[in-house]
Amino acid sequence: DIVMTQSPHSLAVSLGERATINCKSSQNILFSSNNKNYLAWYQQRPGQPPKLLISWASTRESGVPDRFSGSGSATDFTLTISSLQADDVAVYYCQQYYNSPHSFGQGTKLEIK
């Protein structure tokens, strides 16, 4: 099974500042035939179910603010929030869907400093 490892476990950032969350997969999740990375990012606000933010490592879902961006390839990925808003307080999870089971990272808790 592919193991997803996120860092840091928690993060405190001031409003308006940049937040960066990393995700590393134990295997390459870039499919060479279509050049797609099978990596998603989810946001889970307190008391809410997770919500898909980004798929294919860098494609924002409809309605997701453009301050959220995803980058990376193969085994190393990053979720960046360019200017933190109060609404962004949440736990963020990465997930690979390259292989079954579609494993999740352990989550990164993002708070306001």
Added chain:
Amino acid sequence: EVQLVESGGGLVQPGGSLRLSCAASGFTFSNYWVNWVRQPPGRGLVWVSRINTDGSSTTYADSVKGRFTISRDNSKHTLHLHMKSLRADDTAVYYCVTQEAPGRDGYNPFDFWGQGTLVTVSP
């Protein structure tokens, strides 16, 4: 509007059984794979099981294999998870989650999540 509404959670004793349901609306249910993902209290997300569009193929996490059974009724737009031989470490919120059926590019991400139903396994 896509809606997934889970039900059936509650308190059950170790060794007991429970059946979870998920009622889907607002999309063509029969076109989607559906998953159960659980989240123990204060912990992260763990994939549990998946069923394909017509129910002919199912997959389970090793931790629940032989104890949980996933099924679907496309005519009623519902998904079920029958859980038996429940253990304390099955305690979690269980989410019903859709996944577009695989295409030329293979698997797709999990797109819509229900609000979840809490299962507590305790004496």
